Amino acid sequence: MFEIVDHEIDIDSITAKVSSPEAGAIATFIGVTRNFTGNMQVTCLQYEAYPSMAIKMMKKIGAMAEKAFDIKKIAITHRIGAVSIEEVSVVIAVSASHRKPAFRACEYAIDTLKELVPIWKKELLTNGEQKWIANNPELK
């Protein structure tokens, strides 16, 4: 249910993982590469992970989501390597009896992933520059 892959993500296969006869809703979050960061044009994003810890943290997020929200199943897949414009870097799918807990758990999962899961992205810009992305502005 939690994985790091180095190839294109098949979104349908992730939603299929959380399918349940008791679920009336499946909410998904799909993260994609956009073409501009500020006024700089992006070629692609390059993702790197610490895989064993990343999976451990994703499982923790899944367990916390199941505890905090009335959901059936949750699945998270993150891609690493080069992810081009409009390609998918992360998919989160959550099934629940009703839509609200599905939406909420999905938002919680992506917000927490961005805080805890050891994955890093580097922007490759069309002007040839490369820039690691981080909250700290000194990290360039």
Next chain:
Amino acid sequence: MNIKVLVFAHIKELIGSGSIDLELSEGATGNDLLQKMEASFPQIKGHRKYLKLSMNGEYINADATIIQDAEIAIFPPVSGG
């Protein structure tokens, strides 16, 4: 004790390797480890204040004691998603 430290992203690039071996005394903390890393790799000086530490796949504070044979990692703030 000999400790293997994994490094990632910007820190990996600065050091030029994803894994380094360090000799630490018994009872050494994350701070001791970071100090030793800075002594061996001065190019990472100035990054310390935001570096994250993990032991066996769990985040730890810099004052935590490093356990022998544990998997230690040092990395910048995450930016997945």
